[in-house]
Amino acid sequence: MPSFQTRLKITGLKPGNPPEAVMAAAVEALETRHHVESNQIELAAGVPQLNLRFLVEATEYSGENQQARESAAMMRDAVERVALTGSLTVLRRNRGRWAPV
Template identity: 55%
Template sequence: MPSYRAVLQITGLRPGCPPERVMAAAKEAVASVHLVEADQIDIVRGIPQITVRFLVEAANEPEEIAAARRAGLIMQDSVEDVATTGRLQVLRRSRGRWLPV
């Protein structure tokens, strides 16, 4: 099964929402459609970003990419309930590298 990453910038928290709820919302959203492999939080150029790595059922490449993009949008929509977000990237693992889709 192909491995993908959804990477989302977090620009702020909604009032009353604890920081740990951001990653929980992201993982729950992606897990509702795909198997989640891992997650992490990084600070890139002073901006927090969350990464959720997940597997997509094998199909033809355009279908896999479409499913991965949908998962990223589902994740962003769910996280928007608890935080404000910035840029979303979806990447695919290919020959040892993560490439944007």
């Protein structure tokens, strides 16, 4: 199964939400459609960024990419209920490297 990664910048929390609600929302949303392999938060240029790796059911290349983009957008919508977000990137693992979709 093809492996994908999303990277979503987090620019702030919405009032009344604890920091852990951000990752919980992201993982919960992606798990409705895919197996989430890993998740972590890191700082990218001083801005928190969610990194989630997930698997997409193998079909055909462009369809897999489209499914990954749709799932990443759905994940971002879920996170935006609890946090303010910045840029979203979707990457695909190809021959040992991560390449933008």
